[in-house]
Amino acid sequence: MKRFAHMSPDSLAAATAALRDTGAAPVGGGSDLLGMIKDDLAAPDRLVRLTQLSGLDTIAPRPGGGVQVGGMITLSALSRHPVIRDRYAVLAEAAGSVGTPQIRNAGTLAGNLTQRPWCWYFRQGFPCYKHGGTRCFSRTGENQFNAILGGGPSFIVHPSDTAPALVALDAQIHIVGDAGDRWLPIREFFVLPSEDVSRENVLRPGEIVTELALPPRPGARSVYTKVRDREAWTHAVVSTAVVLTLDDDGDDPGVCRRAAIALGGVAPIPWRVAAVERLLVGKRLTPELAAAAGAAAVEGARALARNRYKISLVSETLRRSLLSLT
Ligand SMILES: Cc1cc2nc3c(=O)[nH]c(=O)nc-3n(C[C@H](O)[C@H](O)[C@H](O)COP(=O)(O)OP(=O)(O)OC[C@H]3O[C@@H](n4cnc5c(N)ncnc54)[C@H](O)[C@@H]3O)c2cc1C
The missing domain is CATH 3.30.43.10 (Uridine Diphospho-n-acetylenolpyruvylglucosamine Reductase, domain 2)
Incomplete structure (x- = not known):
């Protein structure tokens, strides 16, 4: 070291x-x-060290609605915060699902979004694309946990649990550097390997994430579902972040008015499934529609030799997540 x-x-x-x-x-x-x-x-x-900077670990209302979340808030504080639990359950659940209590007590939201990939080959120091090499070892090697969507030339999956939740919430991210600051829609923060294989996000050298802004979502219900290969201490094999607004009364109770869905553990970035959202809007959320949505979520997925199981796993996880909100 x-x-x-x-x-x-x-x-x-x-x-x-x-x-x-x-x-x-x-x-x-x-x-x-x-x-x-x-x-x-x-x-x-x-x-x-950024955790001692004042004002970056708080949650506060935003003028005009929604809330502002400091990037240096710990995952445990985020997962326990009453406003987040009440209005943005998907984010509270995602933060509460990370690793172990010790990791959640130390780990921050910004660190969660900017952590490096956890692909075996990268973490073992193989000279892969992410280490400046010229190949992805998981493409033909031990690829049980690698990407089925959006992969190539690297087949990492984005490791963050909070990232799909923030994408489904249409959060904005605040980036500050020596030369100035900018706000971005969070979905523009992540970078596919086909765009730039050397990095996972748009941060320039020296820039940091300081805050996230969550828009108001009155009446929305949301859920984060994480599938692991063991009970704790690990990243998602697949996950789904779902935010729905359903008609609660009127002539058409149960009809979906708005849907936002992002998948985790399946792609090098949190994977928004706009076609599934379109499929749901304007229809009553029945078991048949939930199953169709699960199937639509994996359209275009391409399994590697050892991760075909992820296709049916993510499809079924999404079906169950949707029905859990009805
Ligand atoms: C055993 C184990 C299990 C884990 N399980 C999970 C899991 O289930 N789900 C999950 O999502 N993660 C998991 N993690 C990964 C990670 O530790 C946590 O996600 C944690 O939130 C990272 O936050 P941190 O503040 O400790 O990051 P740090 O370790 O401090 O930083 C991580 C990266 O982010 C950069 N960084 C930190 N803060 C900023 C900032 N404000 N702006 C820009 N860059 C910044 C650092 O330079 C570094 O590259 C696990 C880790 C371990 C060791």
Whole structure:
């Protein structure tokens, strides 16, 4: 493990200035980055700690509705917050499903969105695309947990549990760097390997995630469903984040007025399924429609040698998630 320096700036301006150095890296809870450093998979000269910056770990109402969530909030605080549990259950459930209590107590929302891939080959230090190499070892190797949608040339899956929830909520993400700041729709934050295989998001060197904005979703119901290969301590094999607005009364109770769905564990980015959303809107959510939606979610999926099971798994998980909201 390479030696590194550690600093705790007392303002956002000082943090972004410190991150101008090419050898500097931001750190939240360190639950991903410190493991990478110990395994010689990352070698920053200096860690710039962000968790002590004031105002970046809070949840506050936004003018005009919705809420603002600080990027440095821990996953456990996020999952327990009454407003998030009440109005954005999909996000509370996603945050509460991460790893273990220890990881959720240390891990931050921003770190969760920017964690590196957990593909075996990447984490074992194979010279794959993500390490600057020229091949994806999972394409023909141990690809049980790799992508069935949107893969190529790398077949990683995006590891974050909160990312599909935030995509289904149409969140906005705030990015700050030494040269300025910008807000982006969260779905524009993630980068497919076919666009740039070296990175998973649009952050430029030295930029950090400071906040997320959640739009108001009056009357919406939502759910995050995560399938794992064991009960805890691990990422999703597949997951579904569903946000629906159903007519509760009137002539047509149960008719879907709005649907937003993103899949996790199946693609290098959280995978929004717009065709499924269109299929649901304007119809009553029956068991038959839920099954059709599950099938539509995997249209175009292409399994690798060892992950065909994911196609039926994600289809069935989505069917059940939809019905759980009726
Ligand atoms: C055993 C184990 C199980 C896990 N299980 C899950 C799981 O089930 N689901 C899941 O989603 N994750 C899981 N993780 C991954 C990860 O630890 C957590 O997701 C956690 O939220 C990461 O947050 P952190 O603050 O600790 O990130 P850090 O380790 O501090 O940082 C992670 C990365 O993000 C960058 N970064 C940190 N903060 C910022 C910022 N504000 N702006 C820009 N970049 C930033 C760092 O430079 C680093 O590259 C697991 C990890 C372990 C070790």
